Amino acid sequence: MSLNDTNTLSRINSPKTTYQYDEFDKDFIRERVAEFREQVRRRLEGSLTEEEFRPFRLMNGLYLQLHAYMLRVAIPYGTLTSQQMRRLAEIADRWDKGYGHFTTRQNLQYNWPRLIDTPDILEALAEVDMHAIQTSGNCIRNVTADHFAGVAADEIEDPRPTAEFLRQWSSAHPEFSFLPRKFKIAITGATHDRAATLAHDIGLRLVKNASGEIGYCVIIGGGLGRSPFIGKIIREYVPRSALLAYLEAIMRVYNRYGRRDNKYKARIKILVHEKGIETIRAAVEKEFAAMDHTAFQQDPQEFERVAASFTPPPYEILPSESSKLAKARVETPAFDHFVSVNVSEHKIAGYAIVTVSLKPINGIPGDATSHQMRVLADACDRFGFGELRVSHEQNIILPHVKKDDLFALWQTLDAADLATANAGLVSDIISCPGLDYCSLATARSIPIAQAISQRFSDMARQRRIGKLGIKISGCINACGHHHIGAIGVLGLEKKGQESYQITLGGDPGFSASIGEILGPGVSADQVPEVIEHLVDFYLAERHETEAFIDTWRRLGHARFKDVLRREGEDGADI
Amino acid sequence: MTQLKHPQILLASNLKDGEVVFLGHNGWERDFRQARIAKSQEEAQTLETIGKADSSANIIVDVYLTDVEITDDGAPRPLHYREKMRIKGPSVRLDLGKQARGAPDELE
Numbered sequence: 001m002s003l004n005d006t007n008t009l010s011r012i013n014s015p016k017t018t019y020q021y022d023e024f025d026k027d028f029i030r031e032r033v034a035e036f037r038e039q040v041r042r043r044l045e046g047s048l049t050e051e052e053f054r055p056f057r058l059m060n061g062l063y064l065q066l067h068a069y070m071l072r073v074a075i076p077y078g079t080l081t082s083q084q085m086r087r088l089a090e091i092a093d094r095w096d097k098g099y100g101h102f103t104t105r106q107n108l109q110y111n112w113p114r115l116i117d118t119p120d121i122l123e124a125l126a127e128v129d130m131h132a133i134q135t136s137g138n139c140i141r142n143v144t145a146d147h148f149a150g151v152a153a154d155e156i157e158d159p160r161p162t163a164e165f166l167r168q169w170s171s172a173h174p175e176f177s178f179l180p181r182k183f184k185i186a187i188t189g190a191t192h193d194r195a196a197t198l199a200h201d202i203g204l205r206l207v208k209n210a211s212g213e214i215g216y217c218v219i220i221g222g223g224l225g226r227s228p229f230i231g232k233i234i235r236e237y238v239p240r241s242a243l244l245a246y247l248e249a250i251m252r253v254y255n256r257y258g259r260r261d262n263k264y265k266a267r268i269k270i271l272v273h274e275k276g277i278e279t280i281r282a283a284v285e286k287e288f289a290a291m292d293h294t295a296f297q298q299d300p301q302e303f304e305r306v307a308a309s310f311t312p313p314p315y316e317i318l319p320s321e322s323s324k325l326a327k328a329r330v331e332t333p334a335f336d337h338f339v340s341v342n343v344s345e346h347k348i349a350g351y352a353i354v355t356v357s358l359k360p361i362n363g364i365p366g367d368a369t370s371h372q373m374r375v376l377a378d379a380c381d382r383f384g385f386g387e388l389r390v391s392h393e394q395n396i397i398l399p400h401v402k403k404d405d406l407f408a409l410w411q412t413l414d415a416a417d418l419a420t421a422n423a424g425l426v427s428d429i430i431s432c433p434g435l436d437y438c439s440l441a442t443a444r445s446i447p448i449a450q451a452i453s454q455r456f457s458d459m460a461r462q463r464r465i466g467k468l469g470i471k472i473s474g475c476i477n478a479c480g481h482h483h484i485g486a487i488g489v490l491g492l493e494k495k496g497q498e499s500y501q502i503t504l505g506g507d508p509g510f511s512a513s514i515g516e517i518l519g520p521g522v523s524a525d526q527v528p529e530v531i532e533h534l535v536d537f538y539l540a541e542r543h544e545t546e547a548f549i550d551t552w553r554r555l556g557h558a559r560f561k562d563v564l565r566r567e568g569e570d571g572a573d574i
Numbered sequence: 575m576t577q578l579k580h581p582q583i584l585l586a587s588n589l590k591d592g593e594v595v596f597l598g599h600n601g602w603e604r605d606f607r608q609a610r611i612a613k614s615q616e617e618a619q620t621l622e623t624i625g626k627a628d629s630s631a632n633i634i635v636d637v638y639l640t641d642v643e644i645t646d647d648g649a650p651r652p653l654h655y656r657e658k659m660r661i662k663g664p665s666v667r668l669d670l671g672k673q674a675r676g677a678p679d680e681l682e
Contacts (some may be wrong), residue, residue: 044590066660067671098676099671112590112670210592364666426602435656448667455595498655 017150017387018079019164021129021310029173032133036060037119044116059139060390061132062118066439067382070250071110071118071388072135073125077145077163077187078106078390082377085388100373102358102366103515104481105184106144106390106428107135111437119462133171135484138179141169145392146188146195149311151353151399153345157206157214159189162243163306165298168284169244176251180258180266183251184223196223196392198231198512199484201268204312220250220280221272222377224478229269233275240303245296248450249288253280313385318350322403335410337459338421342404352403354384355423356396356413361457362450363420363432366394373417383409390483393430395423404418412568425462426535427453430481434474434491435498441474443491443498448472448527456535465535469508484508485533486549488515495535500527504534504560505552516557517562530564537563576615579641581639582651583609584621585660586629594672595634597621602634604672605651606661611642635639 011428021029036056038288043053057063062070073088080088088108092100095117095317103109113121125131134141143163166185170176186195189206197203203219216238221233238246254268257275265274272280322505329336343557344353359365363551368376379386380398383405389397412418421429429452432438434445449472456462470571473484475492482488500522503515522530533550542551552560583606584597590653595602596609602603611619618639625637640657642650663671 044632049632050589050629064587064592067585067592068593110602114594116590133617194579199606436660444665446664450666496654 003363004474008375010308017310017313017385018081019160019306025129026126026332029129029131029133032060032131033119033122033126036122040115040119048573050323050413055137055181056117057118057131058136060118060122061135062113062115063068064439065111065437066441067312068112069118070437071113071121071132072103073132074135074142074427075106075109075130075390076107077143077160078147078392079145079149080390081128082381082386082388084128084130085373085377085380086352087124087130089122089370089377090289091121092370092373093123093481099103099369101364102368102390102394102395104392104432104475104479105135105142106147107142108390108394109433111433122146124275134307136182137177138181138183139177140166140173140183141521143167143170144184144186144195144392145188145194146401147389147395147397148194148344148544149189149389150312151346152190152192152194153347153349154191155189156191156208156367157189158307158310159187159195159204159206160310161303162240163311164306165244165303166247174239174447176255179251180260183254186570193389193509193512196481196508196512198483198510199481199508200222200230200231201232202247204243209237209239212423213239216243218246221269221277222268223266224481224483224513226264226466226476226478227267227270227273228271228478228483230512230514231269231342232272232278234277234281238270241298241300241489241513242293244298245289245291245293246284248296249284249291249394250429252287253283257283259563263304273464282520312348312449313387314403315348315400317401318404320349322350322406325403325406328407328467332407333501334414334421335407337463338410338419339506341408341421341463346400350403352401352406354398354401354406354409355391355419356398357420357422357428358395358418359397359422359449359453360420361427361453363453365429365449366444368396372416372418375412375418377414377558379409382412393428396427421459422462424467424469426456426468427462427463428469429453430471430472432475432479434472434480438474438479440477441491442476442493443474443500445472445474445480445491445567446523448489448491451453451524451528452531455532465514465539466545466547468535471506471532482506483514483563485515486547486552487534489527492521498524500524502527502530505549505555507549518561534560552565577619578613578615580653581611581642581644581650582618582621583642583652584612584637584639585609585657586625586626586634589632589635602628606652606672607646609642609650611644611650632653639647658677 063070095570101109186200187204188195205217219231384398429449431449435441471481472489473480484506490501502518506515507513598608662673
């Protein structure tokens with residue numbers, strides 16, 4: 001039996017571990033494709049002006065960027081089937097330039113589609129239950145979730161059924177299609193925040209109340225961009241049955257009071273900041289008490305139906321340790337490093353979660369070729385029940401891999417340049433496309449990421465440094481999450497040149513914080529050197545396995561600023 | 575004629591495929607070296623008028639003037655790094671964009 005035969009059989013036998021579109025979903029997507037096809041036709045024949053057409057194309061995820069159009073495809077809560085990944089590869093080959101870019105909202109962007117091809121692309125997506133709706137515009141965007149959802153050892157409950165409920169609630173919601181600004185929701189069911197919930201307009205955490213019932217801790221007013229804020233808890237516990245009603249109440253308060261006079265002050269974070277969380281809480285509670293909950297009452301049967309879509313795959317009963325894995329680790333040091341860095345604990349004995357880094361040394365963060373997409377699709381069919389995740393850190397996750405299969409998987413990945421053992425390390429850099437692609441950018445970000453990863457290309461050194469999140473944005477809109485990077489880099493324009501502002505102390509987790517500016521901006525060439533000095537200082541000062549952020553918090557920002565001042569006095573050009 | 579501080583060219587995106595195009599002497603060109611150069615405010619205004627008309631005619635979108643300098647071979651060279659990027663393609667993928675078709679390697 002050939003590999004292809006094995007894969008085919010595997011696909012046929014793959015369990016349904018993700019939400020399956022019903023006829024209502026399929027009809028809705030098909031109708032939207034037909035509608036957009038007609039809008040494109042009218043635009044091309046001239047009966048729609050660009051001003052009239054722009055809202056339509058944005059509603060369908062189509063932007064006009066620096067070199068071409070860009071299509072942003074939604075990947076709800078970052079979950080993909082192998083079939084969907086293959087389709088993304090096919091689209092990349094047929095209508096784009098053979099690759100795609102995975103984003104910090106767990107979406108995928110094509111950088112070169114032609115307007116005239118876009119309806120066909122959307123139709124190809126619809127055939128595999130995908131679309132690009134609400135990946136742009138002032139609406140509720142793709143709901144993101146913990147990329148280890150359903151398999152994390154530290155999880156209270158899989159957040160994806162709730163995320164799917166939110167997708168259905170927010171899709172084409174007539175009341176929330178013209179919000180003051182875009183609106184982003186993230187959810188986690190774990191005790192570690194891998195979804196940056198405190199940096200979202202609404203962050204949801206699955207929690208248990210005193211009776212052990214699962215509900216939601218609701219956080220609002222977080223966000224990055226021009227004015228970064230850490231979200232605040234608006235309610236410690238909302239029962240599951242009341243979640244949609246409570247969120248509806250928040251959205252109504254935002255829709256009513258959110259500023260529309262100034263787009264830079266229109267996000268809910270500004271409303272919360274200006275009015276205060278107590279005032280907003282009172283307004284939400286008042287709306288929540290007054291509104292008719294009937295339409296939003298969660299039907300337990302419907303929730304169970306949706307939740308059933310996320311049934312765990314048929315795991316085998318396995319010992320927690322694998323002798324096959326242990327032997328391969330001893331025999332192959334590179335594989336051993338991969339396991340140490342890129343493999344995480346799974347809630348089921350004998351299984352593991354594998355992070356596939358899309359950050360090879362000198363690579364473009366988040367980019368995957370169509371070949372790599374197919375390799376990932378085949379690999380998850382063969383080793384992981386046909387399911388993949390996209391992380392907001394711009395990596396791909398295989399969530400269910402038998403420990404016995406890890407070595408074979410690693411060999412497959414390695415052959416496709418997908419086995420870089422740097423998940424969470426200094427070269428696992430989040431980066432927006434920056435001025436290499438984006439029309440809003442003020443500076444390039446990808447070359448900065450490449451230069452830093454080259455500077456730290458010694459993998460043994462990276463492992464010694466340990467977990468360290470560097471995040472780079474090419475403009476103040478902060479798509480690269482620089483505010484919540486332990487080291488953040490923001491590209492700006494200064495006197496007609498690209499200039500980079502470095503921040504320290506950002507944290508995307510439950511102990512979230514916004515980074516503080518280190519000093520005046522530096523040139524692109526200087527960024528790797530500055531970061532190296534900071535890292536060297538951290539290594540000299542850290543206590544045992546203390547993380548960079550913890551050393552920074554213990555020593556204080558001024559000590560790190562002093563490092564650069566001293567280096568400057570010593571003659572270094574920084 | 576009021577001389578401009580810097581010469582200008584008019585660039586836009588092609589409606590159908592989104593590629594960056596430049597107003598030349600015979601319509602819209604995909605190579606910036608074919609761009610028509612305005613040296614006075616009046617010439618720049620003429621370019622803008624054509625751009626506006628072609629935008630209304632649904633040929634191009636997102637049209638604007640940008641400052642350039644004239645190189646020794648007479649070709650315009652954008653002054654701002656953003657437009658330098660637009661005339662070539664992504665600096666991290668030299669195999670893509672206009673540069674892949676042989677635009678000169680001028681982007682710093």
